[in-house]
Amino acid sequence: MRWRALVTAGLAAALGAACGPPETLGERACTAEGAKLTYESFGRGFFDRWCVRCHGAGEGYSSRSFTSVEAIRAARERIFVNAVGDDPPMPPGPDDPPVAEREQLADWLACGAR
Ligand code: HEC
Numbered sequence: 001m002r003w004r005a006l007v008t009a010g011l012a013a014a015l016g017a018a019c020g021p022p023e024t025l026g027e028r029a030c031t032a033e034g035a036k037l038t039y040e041s042f043g044r045g046f047f048d049r050w051c052v053r054c055h056g057a058g059e060g061y062s063s064r065s066f067t068s069v070e071a072i073r074a075a076r077e078r079i080f081v082n083a084v085g086d087d088p089p090m091p092p093g094p095d096d097p098p099v100a101e102r103e104q105l106a107d108w109l110a111c112g113a114r
Pocket residue numbers: 047050051052053054055061062063064075078079080082083090091092093
């Protein structure tokens with residue numbers, strides 16, 4: 001029944017590829033590109049554009065505030081799970097960041113969100 005193991009492995013690989021990027025922050029490596037991103041060059045602009053209207057210190061729909069790099073860094077594992085990937089829940093839409101920006105977010109978080 002060796003073929004069955006091979007088919008199972010092949011299927012798992014295909015599914016893994018179809019699911020896109022890693023699902024947790026710990027699985028994502030810090031790349032040279034990601035290491036170049038900073039809060040000033042990327043993080044602030046991304047969060048201001050896509051998150052702060054709801055995550056803005058008591059003014060939004062959520063009590064979670066993502067208006068400082070410290071707050072974002074402290075929540076980075078949850079942010080990764082909720083805002084990276086194919087069809088993540090955050091932001092709730094209909095206005096969603098392009099995939100390229102989500103990838104930058106993932107890279108920046110993977111490098112420690114500095
Ligand atoms: C339209 C409003 C809205 C926008 C825009 C929005 N969020 Fe949220 N978010 C919410 C609400 C409401 C909750 C649920 C309340 C809570 O848990 O704080 C939530 C929860 C979360 C959580 C906690 C979920 C968990 O299970 O840990 C994270 C992390 C998060 N949002 C990240 C983000 C990020 C990152 C962005 C921008 C890319 C974003 N959100 C944009 C409304 C929004």
